[in-house]
Amino acid sequence: MTTLTASPAGTSNSAGALRRGVLSRIIDKAGGGLVQLVLIVLALFWLLPTLGLLVVSLRADEDNNSTGWWTFFTKPAQLTFDNYSNLLASGFTASFWNTVAITVPATLLVIGFAAMAAYAFAWIEFPGRDALFMVVIALLVVPIQIALIPIAKMYGFLGIFGSIPGVVLFHVAFGLPFAIFLLRNFFVGIPKELLEAARMDGAAEWKIFATVVFPLAKPAVASLGIFQFLWVWNDLLVALVFADTEAQPMTKALQSQMRQFGTNVDILAPGAFLSLIIPLVLFFAFQRYFVQGLLAGSVK
Amino acid sequence: MTERLDGPQTPRGDDDVARGASPGPDTASQASETGAQTNETRAGESGAQTSETAETAERPAPPAQPAEPGGTHPALRDVASGDDDVTGGARPELAAGGAAPAAGGFGRSGNLGPSPKVATFFLLPAFVLLGAWVVYPIVYSIIRSLYDANGGGFVGLDNYGAIFSDSGTLTTIRNNLIWVVVAPSLVTVLGLIFAVLTERVRWATAFKLVVFMPMAVSLLASGVIFRLVYEQDPDKGVANAIITSVHDVFARSSGYPGARPRENDQAPAVVDKGAVLTRQPAQAGQPVLIPLVGMKADALPGDAAPAKQAPAAPGEITGTVWLDFTPGGGTVNQIDGTEKGLPEVTVEAVSGGAVKATATTAPDGTFRFSGLPAGAYQVRLPQSNFAQPFGGLTWLGPALITPAIIGAFIWVWAGFAMVLIAAGLSAIPRDALEAARIDGATEWQVFRRITIPLLSPVLVVVLVTMIINTLKVFDLVFVIAPGSVQPNANVIALEMWRVSFGGGGNQGLGSALAIFLLVLVLPFMIINIRRFRREQS
Structure with a gap:
């Protein structure tokens, strides 16, 4: 705002601008x-709802039934870990490990296949490359619902309906379009000299991929990894259909x-x-990678 | 397609030529390195390399390329040696790689591009999965949607007809329409406001993290969180707790719900359309007694005093409203020593159906109307005295369920909009804003005429992403809407699941709904593709 005084405009104009400057500063x-x-x-x-969940989870049932969770601000002594120990004793841990067993392979496979x-898409020229990439972009927005019935049939046929591998493969397939899109956009930005140098040296494509491009793409892989x-x-729908008890x-x-x-x-x-x-x-x-991934590929 | 493919190749060829002019690093040191590493890797790799080379040679000659092979070759070798540290692991293949151009491998474009068959190897896993799990199901669903529930009989477009004729699915479509119209614009506007506001505060990062955090939380957990928030009882649900406390600040809520006169012929007052009305017309100079029961003595407000007979005054109507109940005794319809008056009760003097005067009871329950013209009046305690206290809104009832779930959706996604828009804001050149300010534009004008137009691509991305999200919304509705209200809150994605898996057992209709959902996102598919094509060209 101070630059306003240096405005080349006429004095009256400048004074008006200055006045506005002072005013707007106030x-x-x-x-x-x-x-x-x-x-x-x-x-x-934005905080209260989550805080509410945390406090409710730390209060005895009778407390939750009689008073609001916010009363803990005045009576913090009522907090207890009993709910958690009861929950863990009830076999909830099995579903925790199922979540891990689904999430880890689904994330790693998506990263590998998509990379x-x-x-x-980024570095090998082949006929129909752009057309094929447009297919990937088109698949970005395909709703999961479209595959529930056909894949349920297919899993029934393959005998993996209800099993963890079935859930994993479903997640991998539907994670791929975004993953390919995100990584391809990052790979394109890698200086081509690096690749051409490696190719000139006669390195196999597989080796260039594994030793040159993939290590350089760590930020993008981190973004993709955390998203996937x-x-x-956090998925519910796929598990609802494809995972048995x-x-x-x-x-x-929980559902x-x-x-x-x-x-x-x-x-x-x-x-x-x-x-x-x-x-x-x-x-x-x-969160840095999360934001980067968000900015790089907000189309899903 | 060949045009597009060839597009970026030409500059690459030019680059190669240009690079040929740059001085190359010391080739002697590079050679020694190469020698050291050869034994480690060559044996394993040269086989694969050879077959690749062979494939390369088989490929038909591509269209004429501007780059001249003879000029490119040494240029590339220079570049190769310039990147020793990065490509060191691949160096042993130098000899094999050198053979490739001789076989015509990169001559076509001045590039050392491998053959399409190599591309096949890289694309195979992803496209097997995409083909079998995404593309094939689309085809299958289109066909399946033309058959009946069991898949036995061909029904043509009947399933689609059912979507648009069944009142349940029409509600579903209406709800989705509300979602698409309301939620994305609210999220975008809120994100814009947050992004602009946080530009001016020092703890912007902390704020952003807080608002952004729900994106990491599963929609199921968000649903549980908001089930708790929306609990009806203001003592449990924080939404109603806030609303009722705000309400109570502005409106007195300590009425007397449940208070009523005794239901017998001796009672001096009766219930009349929710209000309490004296049986006999009140007479000046003769105090009116309005005994009430139906509430506990400890529910009275703290300032309630023992009830008193109102002093009779000529020309005035006076009386007492009190809780006519003494534990273990007391005389009905008489003010006994321990019985308390009801303070703050609104009392009306009614004549001919119209309210002529209003009074409020004192702590001892007495009231008086002075200066009334002579006539026959009845004394009435209007219904407002006995209203239930304001208990907040029925968030999870049929009327408010969709707005309530949209509230949860906004809670989840506002951070996404904010982060994208904040990034867009920071990319706006300061000069443009400063120039406008120097020209005398107000902050609002700067925002409206410069910031918003420059920001519009980001706003469109946020809006489109949110529209796609609202079309597919499933978890939040499924989790937040209680079972009995789900038909009122239903959306297409949820209906699809209900129809085909959640007890419906109609996979024909389910497939039709899935295809319907796909058709709804189709425009955005096209927008994405066109955006990509624009960026490519």
């Missing part, structure tokens, strides 16, 4: 406080409790909170 001061206040209220709105395909991990970890992840296990909502908050609240701890930790640890 408004800025007062408004700055207001903005802070508004943002604090908004932040509370290979993205490498071909969160999607699979033996193979069910936490989301499905089956929703029907009696109100009588089993002591199971749902700690279960929901346990299911979101690992995503939250990952999110805070890798």
Whole structure:
């Protein structure tokens, strides 16, 4: 705003601009406080629901039935870990490990397959490359619902309906379009001199991929990895259809409790909170990559 | 397609030529390195390399290329040696690679591009999965949607007809329409506001993390979170707790729900359309007694005093409203010593159906109307005295369920919009804004005329992403809407699951719904493809 005085415009104009400058600075001061206040209220709105879940999960059932969770601010002594120990004793841990057993391979396979395909799209010339890549882009928005019935039939035929591998493969397939899209866009930006040098040296494509491109793509792979991990970890629909009780992840296990909502908050609240701890930790640890991935490929 | 493919190749060829002019590094040191590494890897790799080379040679000659092989070759070798540290692992293949151009491998474009068959190897795993898990199901679903529930009988387009004639699915479509119209625009506007506001505060990162965090949380957990938020009882659900406390600040809520006169002929007052009305017309100078029961003494407000007979005054109507109940005794319809008055009760003097005067009871339950013109009045305690206290909104009822779930959706996605828009904001050149300010534009004008237009590509991306998301919305509706209300909150994605897996058992209709959903996202598929083509050219 101070630059306004140096404006080459006429003196009256400049003075007017200066006056407005002073005025707007005053408004800025007062408004700055207001903005802070508004943002604090908004932040509370965004924090309260999750905080509520945490506190509810730490309160005894009778407390939750009689008073609001916010009374813990005045009576913090009522918090207890009983809900958690009961939940863990009830076999919830099995669904936790199912979630892990689904999420880890689904994430790794997507990274591997997508990186290979993205490498071909970015660095190998073959007829119909752009057309094929447009197919990938088209598949980005295909709703999962389209595959539920056909894949259920196919899994029945293959004998993997209800099993963890079936769930994993489904997640891999539907994670691929975004993954290929994201990685291809990153690979294209790698200086081609690096690749051509390696090719000139006669390195096999596979080796260039594994030793040159893939290591350089670590930020993109990290972005993709955290996205895919969160999607699979947080998925409910695929598990609902393809995972039987033996193979069910936490989301499905918790969903089956929703029907009696109100009588089993002591199971749902700690279960929901346990299911979101690992995503939250990952999110805070890798939020830089999360944001990068978001900016790079916000089309899904 | 060949045009597009060839497009980027020409500059590459030019680059190669250009690079030929740059001084190459010391080739002697490179040669020694090569020698050291040869034994480690050559045996394993040369076989694969040879077959690749052979394939390369088989490929038909591509269209004429501008780059001249003779000029490119040494240029590439220079580049190769310039990147020792990166490509060191691949160096032993130098000899084999050198043979490739001789076989015509990169001559076509000035590139050392491998053959399409190599591409096949790289693409195979991904495209087997995409083909079998995504493309094949689309075809299957289209066909399946033309058959009946069991798949036995061909029914043509009947399943699609059912979607648009069944009142349940029409509600579903209407809900999806509400979602698509309301949720994306709210998310985008909110994201824009957040992004603009956080530009001015120092703790913007902390704020962004807080608002962004729900994106990491599963929609199921978000659903559980909002089931708790939307609990009806203001003592449990934080939404109603906030609303009722705000409401109570502006409106007194300490009425007397449940209070009523005794239901017998001796009672001096009766219930009349929710209000309490005296049986006999009130007479000036004769205090009116309005005994009420039906509530507990400890539910009275703290300032309630022992009830008193109102002093009779000539020309005034006076009376007492009190809780006519003494544990273990007391005389009905008489003010006994321990019985308390009801303070703050609104009392009306009614004549000919119209309210002529209004009064409020004192802590001892007495009231008085002074200065009334002579006439016959009845004393009435209007219904508002006995209204149930405001208990907040029925978020999870049929009327509010969709707005309530959209609220949860906004909670989840506002951070996404904010982060994208904030990135867009930071990319706007400061000069443009400063120039406008110097020209005397107000902040609002700058925002409206410069920031928003420059930001519009980002806003469109956010909006489109959110529209696709709302079309597919499933988890939140499934989890937040209680079973009895789900038909009112239903959306296409959820209906598809219900029809085909959640007890419906009609995979024909389910397939038709899935195809319907696919058709709805088709425009965005086309938008994405066109955007890609534009970026390519």
